Amino acid sequence: MPVRLLLAVFCVLLPLSAGVAAPSGKIAARPPRLGILHPYPRLCAQQEREQRDLRVLRLAYGIAYGGEQWRRPPWFYATEPGYEHPAGARSIRLDTTALWQWPRQEQPVDDAKSAGPEVPDPLEDWRKKLLAQVPGLALVSGGGRAEFTLGPPGGHPFLLVRLRGSGLLPHYASTRMGESRCQSWPTGTVFELQSGAMRYRLRRETGVAPHFNLTAFRHMAALRSAFARGKLEAILLEGEDLRGMLPPKNSARRLLLARMDGTQQLVLRIAKSFRDSLGGEGIAILSRAIARRKLAAQAGPGFAPSVVYLQPLLGAQLQDRRGPLLWDARLARRAWLKRRRGTGVLRLAVLDHPLLASLAHAVANQWKKTLGLSVVVRPLPAERFLVAENGPAWDLLLTAVDLDDGSLQDLWRPTLAVPAATETVSAAENAPPASTQLTAWETRLQRELPYLPLVRNTHFLLARSQLVLRRAKAICPACTLVDWKVHARRRR
Numbered sequence: 001m002p003v004r005l006l007l008a009v010f011c012v013l014l015p016l017s018a019g020v021a022a023p024s025g026k027i028a029a030r031p032p033r034l035g036i037l038h039p040y041p042r043l044c045a046q047q048e049r050e051q052r053d054l055r056v057l058r059l060a061y062g063i064a065y066g067g068e069q070w071r072r073p074p075w076f077y078a079t080e081p082g083y084e085h086p087a088g089a090r091s092i093r094l095d096t097t098a099l100w101q102w103p104r105q106e107q108p109v110d111d112a113k114s115a116g117p118e119v120p121d122p123l124e125d126w127r128k129k130l131l132a133q134v135p136g137l138a139l140v141s142g143g144g145r146a147e148f149t150l151g152p153p154g155g156h157p158f159l160l161v162r163l164r165g166s167g168l169l170p171h172y173a174s175t176r177m178g179e180s181r182c183q184s185w186p187t188g189t190v191f192e193l194q195s196g197a198m199r200y201r202l203r204r205e206t207g208v209a210p211h212f213n214l215t216a217f218r219h220m221a222a223l224r225s226a227f228a229r230g231k232l233e234a235i236l237l238e239g240e241d242l243r244g245m246l247p248p249k250n251s252a253r254r255l256l257l258a259r260m261d262g263t264q265q266l267v268l269r270i271a272k273s274f275r276d277s278l279g280g281e282g283i284a285i286l287s288r289a290i291a292r293r294k295l296a297a298q299a300g301p302g303f304a305p306s307v308v309y310l311q312p313l314l315g316a317q318l319q320d321r322r323g324p325l326l327w328d329a330r331l332a333r334r335a336w337l338k339r340r341r342g343t344g345v346l347r348l349a350v351l352d353h354p355l356l357a358s359l360a361h362a363v364a365n366q367w368k369k370t371l372g373l374s375v376v377v378r379p380l381p382a383e384r385f386l387v388a389e390n391g392p393a394w395d396l397l398l399t400a401v402d403l404d405d406g407s408l409q410d411l412w413r414p415t416l417a418v419p420a421a422t423e424t425v426s427a428a429e430n431a432p433p434a435s436t437q438l439t440a441w442e443t444r445l446q447r448e449l450p451y452l453p454l455v456r457n458t459h460f461l462l463a464r465s466q467l468v469l470r471r472a473k474a475i476c477p478a479c480t481l482v483d484w485k486v487h488a489r490r491r492r
């Protein structure tokens with residue numbers, strides 16, 4: 001009798017347990033609830049953006065870096081394989097149907113009714129900016145199609161990477177009288193302003209890009225409280241946020257911290273006159289005498305030492321520890337003493353910013369200790385720094401460059417660009433795999449040393465569990481686990 005009773009109970013519970021399993025599957029597929037500290041959002045087209053703004057925009061537009069993505073445009077562009085420019089270029093078209101779900105030859109649905117017979121082109125301002133800032137593009141047709149001709153790939157190896165820049169993300173202007181919009185979000189992305197501690201909520205509900213639910217907070221205390229109460233499953237953090245968000249080292253709370261590379265590098269640019277006098281061998285010795293790991297530790301948890309030139313493009317996939325970016329003080333000193341050539345006093349210009357100035361002084365101290373060099377660090381205000389970038393009054397200049405605004409690609413281009421006359425579409429199609437091509441480019445950059453990378457910026461994601469981290473991988477595919485206890489707060 002007990003056996004029959006147990007069987008009966010089992011038969012009753014079996015369908016109930018099957019019914020409970022379905023919601024858990026839905027929970028696993030649910031977009032992760034994210035939080036971010038974002039006191040001063042800069043999401044309008046004309047604003048200078050910080051790293052937090054870039055992360056939000058990349059989430060909304062489904063922009064990612066890594067793999068072979070540098071060889072193809074973002075998902076909301078479509079190539080036209082049937083069209084070829086007489087000079088060997090191809091056309092590329094903004095897919096307005098995929099991005100906003102309005103027909104290619106029509107205006108946005110919400111504006112068409114009140115626009116009248118003479119409807120302005122909603123993409124005109126964006127198109128002008130794109131053509132002005134991206135070399136190698138030529139307008140083919142206007143209107144909703146937004147079709148362009150791509151220049152020969154050899155003329156600008158990273159042409160498609162520029163289309164991922166936040167300042168060039170497609171947005172259309174409103175045609176309604178008196179209405180001004182900061183951002184026309186892609187279809188399925190909902191932006192809601194909120195009051196109180198929450199600045200805004202941004203979520204993606206439909207579309208090609210990964211789904212998410214992001215809540216922005218003005219203050220760290222509100223963000224920390226929401227995370228502690230389970231309102232958030234994961235948090236997007238910058239380096240300066242870590243100490244305020246992570247628990248003490250001896251806390252038993254289980255948290256998972258993941259890190260990904262950003263698109264920014266802090267670099268030393270080299271004046272042509274100084275390069276000519278020192279030679280490539282001398283520049284390589286200077287590079288060997290820079291302890292980049294110490295610089296990254298001084299800059300804070302939001303930075304990591306640069307290992308290779310092209311690292312912001314592919315992250316950890318491209319590593320070369322044999323190049324001149326490897327620190328070896330003994331080898332550098334020995335090679336420097338063999339040269340027996342004095343350099344006088346080096347002039348190192350830097351923007352008058354606390355972080356950049358401190359790194360410039362750190363580099364000067366390392367060279368003084370290892371090579372016996374005398375370096376004068378000259379912090380300059382912004383207006384004088386812009387003049388110094390193109391002036392003869394410096395030997396080296398410490399500055400920030402970024403894939404996002406194209407300044408990093410501009411440093412690569414003179415060394416890697418192939419004359420357009422020797423490059424054809426068919427040659428580009430038969431090019432070696434991305435990893436082989438990038439390795440060749442990296443070797444060339446390390447051989448010619450057009451500038452010296454110092455450190456790169458990093459972003460973080462704090463998750464509650466492995467399940468949350470797996471769900472968040474869709475929006476942070478390059479995230480890798482790190483030990484959060486290294487960055488945890490100390491108990492007083």
